[in-house]
Amino acid sequence: SQQGEEDPQALSIQEGENATMNCSYKTSINNLQWYRQNSGRGLVHLILIRSNEREKHSGRLRVTLDTSKKSSSLLITASRAADTASYFCATDRRTSYDKVIFGPGTSLSVIP
Template identity: 90%
Template sequence: SQQGEEDPQALSIQEGENATMNCSYKTSINNLQWYRQNSGRGLVHLILIRSNEREKHSGRLRVTLDTSKKSSSLLITASRAADTASYFCATGSYNQGGKLIFGQGTELSVKP
Protein backbone atom coordinates (compact mmCIF):
# COMPACT_ATOMS: atom_id res chain seq x y z
CA SER A 1 0.00 0.00 0.00
CA GLN A 2 1.09 3.57 -0.55
CA GLN A 3 2.99 5.23 2.29
CA GLY A 4 1.60 8.68 1.66
CA GLU A 5 -2.08 9.52 1.36
CA GLU A 6 -3.11 12.96 0.26
CA ASP A 7 -6.16 14.94 1.15
CA PRO A 8 -8.13 16.34 -0.55
CA GLN A 9 -7.99 14.41 -3.82
CA ALA A 10 -9.06 17.52 -5.69
CA LEU A 11 -9.14 21.20 -4.77
CA SER A 12 -10.54 24.11 -6.76
CA ILE A 13 -9.87 27.70 -5.68
CA GLN A 14 -9.79 31.23 -7.07
CA GLU A 15 -6.59 33.06 -7.91
CA GLY A 16 -5.22 34.87 -4.87
CA GLU A 17 -6.58 32.35 -2.38
CA ASN A 18 -4.40 30.00 -0.37
CA ALA A 19 -4.32 26.28 -1.08
CA THR A 20 -3.65 23.70 1.60
CA MET A 21 -2.93 20.06 0.89
CA ASN A 22 -2.36 17.37 3.49
CA CYS A 23 -0.37 14.17 3.48
CA SER A 24 -0.46 11.33 5.98
CA TYR A 25 1.95 8.44 6.16
CA LYS A 26 2.25 5.22 8.10
CA THR A 27 5.83 4.47 9.17
CA SER A 28 8.77 6.45 10.47
CA ILE A 29 10.57 8.57 7.89
CA ASN A 30 13.84 10.38 7.32
CA ASN A 31 12.36 13.01 5.09
CA LEU A 32 9.19 14.01 3.32
CA GLN A 33 9.17 15.69 -0.06
CA TRP A 34 6.58 17.47 -2.15
CA TYR A 35 6.50 17.31 -5.93
CA ARG A 36 4.43 19.00 -8.58
CA GLN A 37 3.27 17.51 -11.86
CA ASN A 38 1.79 19.49 -14.70
CA SER A 39 -0.54 17.53 -16.95
CA GLY A 40 1.36 15.12 -19.18
CA ARG A 41 4.75 16.03 -17.73
CA GLY A 42 7.25 14.59 -15.31
CA LEU A 43 7.43 15.51 -11.63
CA VAL A 44 9.32 18.52 -10.35
CA HIS A 45 10.71 18.66 -6.84
CA LEU A 46 9.34 21.51 -4.71
CA ILE A 47 10.64 21.13 -1.20
CA LEU A 48 12.13 18.60 1.23
CA ILE A 49 11.62 18.58 4.98
CA ARG A 50 13.65 16.35 7.26
CA SER A 51 12.21 14.40 10.15
CA ASN A 52 13.86 16.73 12.70
CA GLU A 53 12.33 19.83 11.11
CA ARG A 54 8.85 21.16 11.78
CA GLU A 55 8.41 23.86 9.18
CA LYS A 56 10.09 24.99 6.01
CA HIS A 57 9.48 27.83 3.58
CA SER A 58 10.35 28.33 -0.06
CA GLY A 59 8.90 31.37 -1.78
CA ARG A 60 5.10 31.03 -1.63
CA LEU A 61 5.36 27.48 -0.30
CA ARG A 62 5.17 26.53 3.35
CA VAL A 63 5.52 22.94 4.49
CA THR A 64 4.90 21.62 7.97
CA LEU A 65 5.70 18.22 9.38
CA ASP A 66 4.20 16.62 12.48
CA THR A 67 5.98 13.34 13.10
CA SER A 68 3.79 12.53 16.12
CA LYS A 69 0.73 12.59 13.87
CA LYS A 70 2.62 11.26 10.85
CA SER A 71 1.33 14.07 8.71
CA SER A 72 2.51 16.97 6.60
CA SER A 73 0.84 19.90 4.93
CA LEU A 74 1.74 22.01 1.93
CA LEU A 75 0.43 25.56 1.82
CA ILE A 76 0.60 27.61 -1.35
CA THR A 77 -0.12 31.26 -0.62
CA ALA A 78 -1.57 33.79 -3.05
CA SER A 79 -2.20 31.11 -5.66
CA ARG A 80 -1.93 31.77 -9.37
CA ALA A 81 -3.52 30.06 -12.37
CA ALA A 82 -0.05 28.71 -13.18
CA ASP A 83 -0.12 26.74 -9.90
CA THR A 84 -2.74 24.45 -11.46
CA ALA A 85 -1.18 20.97 -11.29
CA SER A 86 -1.15 17.76 -9.29
CA TYR A 87 0.84 17.78 -6.07
CA PHE A 88 2.35 14.65 -4.55
CA CYS A 89 4.00 13.95 -1.24
CA ALA A 90 6.73 11.33 -1.06
CA THR A 91 8.42 9.77 1.93
CA GLY A 92 11.93 8.48 2.28
CA SER A 93 13.25 6.31 5.06
CA TYR A 94 16.23 4.05 5.55
CA ASN A 95 13.98 1.04 6.08
CA GLN A 96 12.60 1.62 2.58
CA GLY A 97 16.07 1.40 1.15
CA GLY A 98 16.66 4.10 -1.42
CA LYS A 99 13.18 4.42 -2.77
CA LEU A 100 10.66 7.21 -2.30
CA ILE A 101 7.06 6.18 -1.78
CA PHE A 102 4.53 8.52 -3.34
CA GLY A 103 0.96 9.29 -2.42
CA GLN A 104 -1.99 9.47 -4.80
CA GLY A 105 -1.76 13.22 -5.20
CA THR A 106 -3.99 16.27 -4.91
CA GLU A 107 -5.25 17.82 -8.13
CA LEU A 108 -5.26 21.60 -7.69
CA SER A 109 -7.19 23.86 -10.01
CA VAL A 110 -6.71 27.62 -9.66
CA LYS A 111 -9.27 29.63 -11.56
CA PRO A 112 -8.37 33.09 -12.85
Protein backbone atom coordinates in the same frame (compact mmCIF):
# COMPACT_ATOMS: atom_id res chain seq x y z
CA SER B 1 0.86 -0.15 -1.19
CA GLN B 2 1.02 3.60 -0.94
CA GLN B 3 3.01 5.12 1.89
CA GLY B 4 1.33 8.50 1.72
CA GLU B 5 -2.21 9.64 1.31
CA GLU B 6 -3.07 13.17 0.28
CA ASP B 7 -6.25 15.04 0.90
CA PRO B 8 -8.20 16.52 -0.59
CA GLN B 9 -8.05 14.54 -3.81
CA ALA B 10 -9.12 17.63 -5.71
CA LEU B 11 -9.18 21.29 -4.80
CA SER B 12 -10.57 24.25 -6.73
CA ILE B 13 -9.90 27.81 -5.60
CA GLN B 14 -9.92 31.35 -6.92
CA GLU B 15 -6.72 33.09 -7.89
CA GLY B 16 -5.26 34.93 -4.91
CA GLU B 17 -6.60 32.46 -2.34
CA ASN B 18 -4.42 30.10 -0.34
CA ALA B 19 -4.36 26.38 -1.08
CA THR B 20 -3.68 23.79 1.61
CA MET B 21 -2.98 20.14 0.87
CA ASN B 22 -2.38 17.45 3.45
CA CYS B 23 -0.38 14.25 3.41
CA SER B 24 -0.44 11.35 5.85
CA TYR B 25 1.97 8.45 5.96
CA LYS B 26 2.29 5.20 7.83
CA THR B 27 5.91 4.46 8.75
CA SER B 28 8.80 6.41 10.23
CA ILE B 29 10.59 8.57 7.71
CA ASN B 30 13.92 10.27 7.10
CA ASN B 31 12.40 13.06 5.07
CA LEU B 32 9.26 14.05 3.21
CA GLN B 33 9.20 15.79 -0.14
CA TRP B 34 6.56 17.57 -2.18
CA TYR B 35 6.45 17.44 -5.96
CA ARG B 36 4.37 19.14 -8.59
CA GLN B 37 3.24 17.68 -11.91
CA ASN B 38 1.73 19.62 -14.76
CA SER B 39 -0.59 17.65 -16.98
CA GLY B 40 1.34 15.26 -19.23
CA ARG B 41 4.73 16.20 -17.79
CA GLY B 42 7.26 14.76 -15.37
CA LEU B 43 7.36 15.61 -11.69
CA VAL B 44 9.25 18.62 -10.39
CA HIS B 45 10.64 18.81 -6.88
CA LEU B 46 9.27 21.65 -4.74
CA ILE B 47 10.58 21.25 -1.23
CA LEU B 48 12.11 18.71 1.16
CA ILE B 49 11.62 18.64 4.90
CA ARG B 50 13.67 16.38 7.16
CA SER B 51 12.22 14.40 10.02
CA ASN B 52 13.85 16.69 12.60
CA GLU B 53 12.32 19.81 11.04
CA ARG B 54 8.83 21.11 11.77
CA GLU B 55 8.38 23.85 9.20
CA LYS B 56 10.05 25.03 6.04
CA HIS B 57 9.44 27.89 3.63
CA SER B 58 10.31 28.43 -0.01
CA GLY B 59 8.86 31.48 -1.71
CA ARG B 60 5.06 31.13 -1.59
CA LEU B 61 5.33 27.57 -0.27
CA ARG B 62 5.13 26.58 3.37
CA VAL B 63 5.50 22.98 4.47
CA THR B 64 4.89 21.62 7.94
CA LEU B 65 5.71 18.20 9.32
CA ASP B 66 4.22 16.54 12.39
CA THR B 67 6.02 13.24 12.93
CA SER B 68 3.87 12.37 15.96
CA LYS B 69 0.78 12.44 13.73
CA LYS B 70 2.67 11.19 10.67
CA SER B 71 1.34 14.05 8.60
CA SER B 72 2.50 16.99 6.53
CA SER B 73 0.82 19.94 4.90
CA LEU B 74 1.71 22.08 1.90
CA LEU B 75 0.41 25.63 1.82
CA ILE B 76 0.57 27.71 -1.34
CA THR B 77 -0.15 31.35 -0.61
CA ALA B 78 -1.60 33.89 -3.03
CA SER B 79 -2.27 31.22 -5.64
CA ARG B 80 -1.94 31.90 -9.35
CA ALA B 81 -3.54 30.22 -12.35
CA ALA B 82 -0.08 28.84 -13.17
CA ASP B 83 -0.17 26.85 -9.90
CA THR B 84 -2.80 24.58 -11.46
CA ALA B 85 -1.24 21.11 -11.31
CA SER B 86 -1.19 17.89 -9.31
CA TYR B 87 0.80 17.87 -6.09
CA PHE B 88 2.31 14.76 -4.55
CA CYS B 89 4.02 14.03 -1.28
CA ALA B 90 6.78 11.44 -1.19
CA THR B 91 8.56 9.78 1.69
CA ASP B 92 12.02 8.36 2.24
CA ARG B 93 11.27 5.70 4.83
CA ARG B 94 13.63 5.26 7.76
CA THR B 95 13.86 1.51 7.32
CA SER B 96 14.46 1.67 3.59
CA TYR B 97 15.50 5.21 2.91
CA ASP B 98 16.41 4.67 -0.69
CA LYS B 99 12.89 3.69 -1.66
CA VAL B 100 10.89 6.85 -2.30
CA ILE B 101 7.14 6.27 -2.14
CA PHE B 102 4.53 8.67 -3.51
CA GLY B 103 0.99 9.36 -2.44
CA PRO B 104 -2.00 9.54 -4.81
CA GLY B 105 -1.81 13.34 -5.07
CA THR B 106 -4.05 16.37 -4.92
CA SER B 107 -5.29 17.94 -8.13
CA LEU B 108 -5.33 21.72 -7.72
CA SER B 109 -7.27 24.02 -10.02
CA VAL B 110 -6.74 27.77 -9.63
CA ILE B 111 -9.44 29.73 -11.38
CA PRO B 112 -8.40 33.12 -12.80
